[in-house]
Amino acid sequence: xxxxxxxxxxxxxxxxxxxxxxxxxxxxxxxxxxxxxxxxxxxxxxxxxxxxxxxxxxxxxxxxxxxxxxxxxxxxxxxxxxxxxxxxxxxxxxxxxxxxxxxxxxxxxxxxxxxxxxxxxxxxxxxxxxxxxxxxxxxxxxxxxxxxxxxxxxxxxxxxxxxxxxxxxxxxxxxxxxxxxxxxxxxxxxxxxxxxxxxxxxxxxxxxxxxxxxxxxxxxxxxxxxxxxxxxxxxxxxxxxxxxxxxxxxxxxxxxxxxxxxxxxxxxxxxxxxxxxxxxxxxxxxxxxxxxxxxxxxxxxxxxxxxxxxxxxxxxxxxxxxxxxxxxxxxxxxxxxxxxxxxxxxxxxxxxxxxxxxxxxxxxxxxxxxxxxxxxxxxxxxxxxxxxxxxxxxxxxxxxxxxxxxxxxxxxxxxxxxxxxxxxxxxxxxxxxxxxx
Numbered sequence: 001x002x003x004x005x006x007x008x009x010x011x012x013x014x015x016x017x018x019x020x021x022x023x024x025x026x027x028x029x030x031x032x033x034x035x036x037x038x039x040x041x042x043x044x045x046x047x048x049x050x051x052x053x054x055x056x057x058x059x060x061x062x063x064x065x066x067x068x069x070x071x072x073x074x075x076x077x078x079x080x081x082x083x084x085x086x087x088x089x090x091x092x093x094x095x096x097x098x099x100x101x102x103x104x105x106x107x108x109x110x111x112x113x114x115x116x117x118x119x120x121x122x123x124x125x126x127x128x129x130x131x132x133x134x135x136x137x138x139x140x141x142x143x144x145x146x147x148x149x150x151x152x153x154x155x156x157x158x159x160x161x162x163x164x165x166x167x168x169x170x171x172x173x174x175x176x177x178x179x180x181x182x183x184x185x186x187x188x189x190x191x192x193x194x195x196x197x198x199x200x201x202x203x204x205x206x207x208x209x210x211x212x213x214x215x216x217x218x219x220x221x222x223x224x225x226x227x228x229x230x231x232x233x234x235x236x237x238x239x240x241x242x243x244x245x246x247x248x249x250x251x252x253x254x255x256x257x258x259x260x261x262x263x264x265x266x267x268x269x270x271x272x273x274x275x276x277x278x279x280x281x282x283x284x285x286x287x288x289x290x291x292x293x294x295x296x297x298x299x300x301x302x303x304x305x306x307x308x309x310x311x312x313x314x315x316x317x318x319x320x321x322x323x324x325x326x327x328x329x330x331x332x333x334x335x336x337x338x339x340x341x342x343x344x345x346x347x348x349x350x351x352x353x354x355x356x357x358x359x360x361x362x363x364x365x366x367x368x369x370x371x372x373x374x375x376x377x378x379x380x381x382x383x384x385x386x387x388x389x390x391x392x393x394x395x396x397x398x399x400x401x402x403x404x405x406x407x408x409x410x411x412x413x414x415x416x417x418x419x420x421x422x423x424x425x426x427x428x429x430x431x432x433x434x435x436x437x
Contacts, residue, residue, distance in 0.1 A: 043243050045087040045223070047435075048261035050230055050275055051268035052090030053100035054206065054421055055413065057213040058428035059267055060088040064222035066432060086222045087261065089248060091229040091271065096210040099269050100421065102347070102379025103293075104325045104336070107131070107141065107202040108419040111162055112313060115169040118399040123419040124172065126426035127200065130209075133425060139208045140328045146201035146308040147177065149191035149364045155312035156193040162313065163196055173199055188303030190364050201308060205328050206421060227251040233264065233278045240264075240408040263409040265431060270344040270382045272414050279410070286414070290344050291381040293336020294353045300372035305332060309364055322360040333376055334361050340386060349375035381417040401427060403434055411435065 046067065049060040067084035092098070107130055110123030134141040150156040166174045177185075177195035189195075218224060229249045236242035244264045249256050266275045273288040311321035322337050337353055337360075358370045384397050400414040411431050420427070 043260045043262045045259065045261045046084040047086040047263050047265060048244065048246060048259065049086065049088045049265045049267055051266070051271065052088055052092070052095035052214075052224070052226070053098060053267070053269045054096060054210050054213070054424045055100075055269070055416055055427050056088060056090070056265075056267035057095060057210055057217060058424040059265055059431045060086055060222055061213050061217040061220065062428040062432050063265075063435075064217050064220035066436070067221065086217075087225060087259065088217065088222060089225045089228050089230055089246075091227070091251070093227045093251075095214055095224075095226070096207070098344070099379055099381065099417070100210060101206060102377055103206070103418070103421060104295075104323070104333075105203050105206045105327065105421070106146075106308065106325060107143075107204050108422040109146070109172050109174075109198045109200045110170065110419065110422075111166050111172055111174065111198060113398075114396070115165070117396075118401060119419060119423070120170055122399065122423040122426040122430065124170065125429075126419070126423035129425035129429075130204065130422060131202070133212075134204060134209070137212050139212055140205040141202060142328065143200065143202040144306070144308050144326060146198040146310060147186070147189065147191070148196045148198065148310045148312055149189065150193040150195075150312045151191065151363055152193060158312040158314070159194055159196045175199065186305055186307055186309075188305055188365060188367050189307075189309055190366050203308070203326060203328065204421070230268075230275060230278075231256065233275070235279060235407055235410070236260070237408075239406060240410055244409065263411070263435060265411045265413070267413045267416070269416060270380060272382060272412075272416070273384075276412060276414065279407070280404075286384060288344075289383045289386050290341050290346070291383050291386075291417075292339040292341045292346060292350070292378055293381065294339060294349050294357070294378045295333050295335035295376045296349075296354060296357055296373045297376040298332040298334065298368075298372055299374060300369045302369070303365060303367040305365070306330070311360070311364060322357055324361070324365065334373070335376075336379060341380070344380050344382075347378050347380070349378045351375050382415065383417060384415045399423075399427075401430055401434075 047063045049056050064086040067086060107127055108123055110120050110127060113119035148159055148162065150159050163174055166172045175197050177197050182191060182195055227250060229251055230246055231249050232247040234245040236245055243260055243262050246259050247256055248259060266272055268275045273286050277285040305324060308326065309324040314321065322334055325333055334357055337357060339350060339353065354373060362368055397415050399416055402412055404410045404412045411434050
């Protein structure tokens with residue numbers, strides 16, 4: 001296979017400099033290559049994927065593998081290049097440092113969203129792809145199952161609605177857990193009005209997953225540019241019909257390079273709206289809202305729980321409630337809550353939220369030793385409004401994954417929050433089909 005390339009963006013006699021690597025996990029070799037910026041007749045790259053989170057990595061891998069398997073005779077969207085190549089641009093010094101590494105690492109079942117939503121379709125498809133991928137590539141994961149618990153009649157009604165939706169509309173496995181079974185399996189968990197189990201829910205080591213996707217991307221000939229922030233994008237030909245020009249700043253040196261691509265894929269996560277707004281006219285610009293989730297780890301050995309535990313969903317709530325999740329070592333953590341903040345850089349755990357977390361958790365885990373809770377980490381979910389997380393709630397906003405109207409060669413991904421990790425491989429397939437059919 002062709003070696004991949006790790007790319008610190010630097011000016012090389014007015015050209016685009018590339019440093020080759022054999023894979024994401026091996027040392028850089030010495031060979032270098034320069035791409036001319038003086039003419040567009042042959043674009044520097046076929047695809048430029050902006051954003052190196054788990055979704056961007058999955059997309060870049062999919063496109064690079066398609067290009068690699070098709071060879072130099074493969075067709076491209078505009079047929080400007082003689083061969084097909086994929087560039088992944090990531091503004092941070094490493095991939096997956098934002099939302100992708102600051103979440104619950106849950107493999108979701110797809111049970112909370114409308115039957116016709118992209119979130120449901122891509123989560124269900126992505127779940128199957130992700131379990132298969134993890135098994136095939138030795139990615140640490142576990143099918144833990146999840147309990148959704150009800151303490152009131154209203155919450156029991158919410159569980160019934162989830163049950164009916166899953167069994168009648170989307171055909172995702174769920175089952176009721178009786179009191180005797182609940183006491184035997186998880187005696188520490190309280191559920192006064194019932195438990196609905198999602199047996200296909202699980203957990204995954206997101207870091208191992210992302211390193212695997214990165215390695216496969218590079219092994220397929222992909223080019224990775226770390227510490228590379230996109231500062232301007234110009235659709236050539238006015239609408240991208242002649243390709244795209246990107247001005248990219250190397251954060252280490254401060255230098256700006258220009259690179260051309262036939263197509264661009266905006267998968268920038270927390271920066272996706274900024275990328276969108278660089279291109280569209282003022283009347284089409286959007287605003288990003290930041291839903292911060294604080295997580296608290298639990299150091300005590302008791303109570304011990306081996307199943308994920310979620311409260312019943314609440315319509316209009318920005319998340320799925322403060323839930324109990326596990327990492328691959330069995331360590332318990334609680335979160336995320338929902339705290340609306342003004343900046344994606346507001347990543348310090350808000351310790352004032354601890355009391356509220358204790359109150360929420362004790363509703364289903366009354367034996368919690370609150371003195372053993374410690375601030376752990378926080379993550380930011382990129383949202384297009386202060387919407388609810390479930391389809392039946394107020395202001396639900398679906399994933400946006402589309403060829404942007406009025407432009408050619410631009411696939412735009414906005415509002416890619418939960419269940420983005422679970423959906424990542426399915427999202428990659430959708431983007432590839434949008435470009436190539």
